[in-house]
Amino acid sequence: MEETNQSNNSLNDIKDIRRIMDRSSRFISLSGLSGVAAGICALIGAFIAYKLLDNYYGTFNSRGFFSGDDFSRLKIKFALLAAIVFGIAFTSSFYLTWRKAKKQGLPIWDRTSKRLAWNMIVPLAAGGIFILGMLRYDAWIFVSPACLIFYGLALVNASKYTLNDIRYLGYCEIVLGLINIYFPGYGLWFWACGFGVLHIIYGIVMWQKYERNTA
Numbered sequence: 001m002e003e004t005n006q007s008n009n010s011l012n013d014i015k016d017i018r019r020i021m022d023r024s025s026r027f028i029s030l031s032g033l034s035g036v037a038a039g040i041c042a043l044i045g046a047f048i049a050y051k052l053l054d055n056y057y058g059t060f061n062s063r064g065f066f067s068g069d070d071f072s073r074l075k076i077k078f079a080l081l082a083a084i085v086f087g088i089a090f091t092s093s094f095y096l097t098w099r100k101a102k103k104q105g106l107p108i109w110d111r112t113s114k115r116l117a118w119n120m121i122v123p124l125a126a127g128g129i130f131i132l133g134m135l136r137y138d139a140w141i142f143v144s145p146a147c148l149i150f151y152g153l154a155l156v157n158a159s160k161y162t163l164n165d166i167r168y169l170g171y172c173e174i175v176l177g178l179i180n181i182y183f184p185g186y187g188l189w190f191w192a193c194g195f196g197v198l199h200i201i202y203g204i205v206m207w208q209k210y211e212r213n214t215a
Helices: 002-025 032-063 068-104 111-136 140-161 165-181 184-214
Strands: none
Touching: 032 068, 032 184, 111 140, 140 165, 140 184, 165 184
């Protein structure tokens, strides 16, 4: 009986040590609900973008031509929409992650989270500059694949500083972006699937796996 208790205590000690090591080397406060929130924002943004395109082509059907002003206005609307969607998604994700970290008694901004942020920022910044270059030359058909691929690379690159599940989401984003290259006319649908549906699925899985028992 005593040997069994000692074995259980040793196992608990090992689990505690592993938990402490994880907290010191990886940012484990990412909330699954933040993924769901980001996914919902992306789907709403994709729906609004679809309506903007529908109106744009409706104008073409009524006139029989596009004007340069029409296209310029469309680009401005898309830029504002992207900024608003990103702002809302980031704010909601940050709040939900901050709330989870507070419940766990962990800091939201420490050495590990800084490493996580840096490893995500580098691929995202490179991707953003690359996409701006494509927009400069009106290569719109490859914007969606580039968004998915660079975002997936950022997730894979940052996964070593957070939960391993992030890596698989990154792989899915990259594969989806590569497929999208061969179906350029469906960029908005691929974008909605990658940033919307995949985020929601990932968020639900993460919540079920790490947060359900503590909710």
